Amino acid sequence: MQRILLAVLGLTLSMGLTTGCATIKRANVGRTAAAILISDEQEEQLGRQVKQELETKEKIKYVEDPAVVEYVRNVSTRILQQANKDRKNVKWKVNVIDDPKMVNAFATPGGYLYVYTGLLLAADNEAELAGVMGHEAGHVVGRHSAQAMMLQYGEQAVIEAALGKNANMVAQLAASLAGTGAGLAFSRGNETEADELGARYTSAVGYAPQGLVTFFGKLAAQEGQTPGVLKWLSTHPPSSERVSHLTTYISQKGLTGSDLGADRLAAIKQRVRK
Template sequence: MQQRILSAFLGITLAVGFSTGCAKQRIQAEKTVADILITDQQEEEIGLQVKQELEQKEKIQYVTDPTVTEYVNRIATPILQQANKDRKGVKWKVSVINDPKTVNAFATPGGYLYVYTGLLLAADNEAEVVGVLAHEAGHVVGRHSARAMVNAYGIQAITQLALGKDPGTAAQIAAQLVGGGAQLAHGRSEETEADEYGAKYSAGSNYDPRGLITFFQKLQKMQGDTPGVLKWLSTHPTNAERINHLEQYITQNGLRGSEIGADRLAPIKQKLGGK
């Protein structure tokens, strides 16, 4: 009975969101369902299982050099502090993956953020790295993975997870997340929302919010020469319309920041074997 009532209520919530025809109202309806069904603790459990899957099956190697790991965590800290204002209860964990050929970063449920050394080497300055980190934090704040779970697995399966009736669901979701590239694909509206969070959090930390834009532009130019870049572009497709929207969002909201940080990133790139 409890499951039927909950499923019916959530079905009505989604139906109302879709019937409005407004993307923002649909997103809010999906987020409401995700907020009700998937707790922070459940997201963290799934994120931990994804991490274990990555380590055991993908054999990823983390950077252990404290100079690099402390640097990434230091520049991530003000971004995550900004993110905590919009979503409390996330226990952020930042890891650096040692793979200089892969220009990528991604976030998984529970606030797990992963940055490849290839991204650090590809960026021209700290503001670009911060922009990417802020964008990924935006996916977590917007509960994009949780919303994708609802869409991918259906209300009934997620309701059973929420009610504790299907303890294997979390493990199944984690395995499929890793199999799909450690993340569920985000739609255009989710990417737009994450872009806006990225600019907002960058500026809130006094970094130039256009760092994300210049990084997007760089990836587009690199696409033909560096196959690893496709790992980012395949899950974060970039086009002129998306960049223009971000430019307009920054201007309309008066977002600005003075920090660029090319001088601080340079020695990290040298340490990682870059120029």
């Protein structure tokens, strides 16, 4: 397996030296390696195990209001249809966690997406929510979770976990995602790719693609004032360079869209507050 991985990395890198930008080359190398080591089926198994751990050990509480859940899933569905054009066969599962003090969202292998009600309350409009969901979908499309897990826990540990032979690693990951640890740390290249994909997906369905940019700016301004804000900032640091890159990317790619959906989100925020 190791020889196969090295061969794939060597071939991908040699091809990348003559085409594309440096960021895309590195992203493709990592994505190819993750795909070789962990199959789509194993990613789905990992995601399912993490979900079970979150529910049984971490005791996360899902939103019971069907209107709120349906709203988030409807917003996500349009974004995920775009994501499936870049990575087919992902069976997305969107979950809404009831915690108004936690401004957070995360994705796990296999297309499991989670958003906290605190993030719904922090967003000013639907375009910002769509931007965050597009960003998290981008992590799945790029196989970033699998890459980060291999770097954090080691290739063998991740493979064993996918086969159901490493419950301890799954428990550690679930605990970190639930907010009791550091969480998965994505590389700078992974975050850039997820930003770009999120902007593309939101623009493609008519949302203002600047939603993620404005959401970053708002959270950065609140840092230190609202403890829950730090959760998403800790794994998605909105540096000025990163925000500037995304703004430039939107302009250069001619990404358009004007739908903000502020009124639609406002109605849902009222239900969440109740």
